Amino acid sequence: MDDDHRREKENKNLLHDHMKFHYGPTAGGLLESVSMEFSTPGEKISSVSVNPAFKMRELSISGKSINDALLMVERINGYHSASFQIGFLTAVEKALNINVPDDIMNARILQLELERIRSNLNVMERLCLPAGFGVPANQLSFLKEETSRLIGNVSGHRYFFGTNLPGLCRISVRSLNDRIKEVLYDYEDILDALLSSKIFVNRLQKNGFIKDERMIGPAARASGFPIDARADSNSLDYSNCPFSLTLRDEGDSFARFMVRAEEIPVSRDIIISSSQKIRNNLIYEEEYNGSGNGISRIESPSGDLFFMVSIEDGIVKSLEFSSPSIVNIGLFKKSMPGNVFTDFHFNWESFGIWLSEVVHIK
Numbered sequence: 001m002d003d004d005h006r007r008e009k010e011n012k013n014l015l016h017d018h019m020k021f022h023y024g025p026t027a028g029g030l031l032e033s034v035s036m037e038f039s040t041p042g043e044k045i046s047s048v049s050v051n052p053a054f055k056m057r058e059l060s061i062s063g064k065s066i067n068d069a070l071l072m073v074e075r076i077n078g079y080h081s082a083s084f085q086i087g088f089l090t091a092v093e094k095a096l097n098i099n100v101p102d103d104i105m106n107a108r109i110l111q112l113e114l115e116r117i118r119s120n121l122n123v124m125e126r127l128c129l130p131a132g133f134g135v136p137a138n139q140l141s142f143l144k145e146e147t148s149r150l151i152g153n154v155s156g157h158r159y160f161f162g163t164n165l166p167g168l169c170r171i172s173v174r175s176l177n178d179r180i181k182e183v184l185y186d187y188e189d190i191l192d193a194l195l196s197s198k199i200f201v202n203r204l205q206k207n208g209f210i211k212d213e214r215m216i217g218p219a220a221r222a223s224g225f226p227i228d229a230r231a232d233s234n235s236l237d238y239s240n241c242p243f244s245l246t247l248r249d250e251g252d253s254f255a256r257f258m259v260r261a262e263e264i265p266v267s268r269d270i271i272i273s274s275s276q277k278i279r280n281n282l283i284y285e286e287e288y289n290g291s292g293n294g295i296s297r298i299e300s301p302s303g304d305l306f307f308m309v310s311i312e313d314g315i316v317k318s319l320e321f322s323s324p325s326i327v328n329i330g331l332f333k334k335s336m337p338g339n340v341f342t343d344f345h346f347n348w349e350s351f352g353i354w355l356s357e358v359v360h361i362k
Contacts, residue, residue, distance in 0.1 A: 018046060025054040029130060029345050032355040038341060045344075048336045050329050055355035060362055061319050066092055066166060066288065069316045074161055077323075077356045080119065082111040082160040083300035087321070089164055090235045091307040095294030098167040103278045107169045109236055110176075110274040111160055112298070113267040117184075118147040119301030120218075120260040120267075123352045127257055128194070130345035131203050139190045146183045153179070166288045173275040180271055184264065191261055204254035208347030210335035211251045217303020217324050218263070219331055219351055222248045222255035229299035236298055240277075242269045253343075253350040260352075289314035300324055302352040323357035 018039050025033040033054035039047045059076070061069045073088045074081045086108045093100055121144040128137035148158045154171050155163040163170050194200055211223040220227040226245050230238045246262045248255035295308045303324030310317040328351040339347060 023344075025051075031126070034355050038344075040341070043340055045336050045339055045341060048333055050333055052329065052355045052358045056358060056360065057356075058360045058362060061316055062362060064316050065314060066311070066316060069319065070165070073319075076359055077354050078159045078161075079122070079354065080115060080300050080302070080305075080357075082108075082115045082163065083298060083305050085160065085164045086112060086236070087296050087298045087300070087305045087307045088309065088319075089166055090296035090298065091294040091309040092166050092311060093294065094296065095292035095309055095311045096166070096288055096290040097292065098288060100167050104167065104169045105237060106274040106277045107171050107173075108164065109238065109241065110173070110271050110278070111155070111163065111171070112236075112300075113270045113274070114147065114151050114154065114180075115160070116267045116301045117264050117271075118144055118151070119352065120264050121147065123260050123349060124194075124257065126349040127204065127253070127346060128200070130349075131200050133194070133197070133200055136190055136194050139186070143183060143187060143190075150176075150179050150183055171278075173278050176275050177272050180268055184268055187264060201254060203343065204257055204346055204350070205250070205252060207253040207339055207343045208256075208332070208335040208350060209250075209252045209338075210331055212331060212334065214327065215331060216327050217299070217301075217352070218256055218259045219303065219328060221246060222259045223251035224249040227304075229297050229304055233297040233299070235296040238270070240273075242266075242273050253346045256350040302328060302354065319361050321361065323354075323359075325353045325355065325357040328353050329358070 018041050020037055020039050022035065022037050024030055024035040035051040035054060037049045038045050059072050061072055064072075070085065070088060074085045076084050092098075121140050125137050125140040125144060128140065151160060152158040154173065154176060156170065157163065213225070215223055215225055216227055224247060226247060228245055229235065230243055231245060244266060246259050246266060248258055291312045293308070293310045295306070297304060297306050299305075304322070304327070305324060306322040308320045332348060332351050332353065336344070336347060
């Protein structure tokens, strides 16, 4: 038997030795419905497939007015509603050549950073749960709830629904700076306590290692890639904000945890800086019509959110977008081989994936 035939036979035997088992679409530890199939010869995972079809939706947006389309776009992922609103509206404003005032731009930056704080706290909480760290998980959950209440005070809705319109914004920044400082007063102590636990740190270190040039968001910055739309996109101007990239180089779940953890104080400082440039009670009511094409790229809490829109006489002719979760699902699949199943939850949560973002637009 020649070498090629022998290797082919060995590979077939190896495949027969692998066990495949399903996890989901509903199971303990999963926040959203998703089906996964793991292949393993015994302990370590050799491959994983992810089927997000259980959460898949089809949204009919073509032919709707801008405001009606916005009502659907802002609910694609309610937890990142501000990101979806602002990404969509920035593309619309470019298509219609709408001049957006500086205080509106600063108000949108403020919204994104409030949303980023809450989202990062959520990921950190989710990473505590599979380790059985109930106390810090509850502490982070409390900070997350306080952030949601603060968002409600600023915008009138805990998830920013109805906050933005083309060229417009509805927020109030009264007492915001004092409130954000109060919300995060104990944050550093909670983080220090977590990092002092070798049990917690060991569950994350070397788990889900990946370095890939296609990476985006916190996952990219955790692998040493300085990719951040806040730094290299002209959709929103962060040049006058106290913004700095948070980079790690380890490329594992712990690095992704640390990037998010270290971004929270950065977001707080951006919020304080931006609020000082905003007139209080930004409330406007206007209608815009026109035709054109526009694109935008903003940094959502999970990474690049890209929109391309075509408007005709004030009606959405077509809309395309790329969400970070679509990219991050692929990265998770690539990072999983070599890990054991008991480390799966840490790896999955570290990417900040939302299945609701995997949606078909028509």
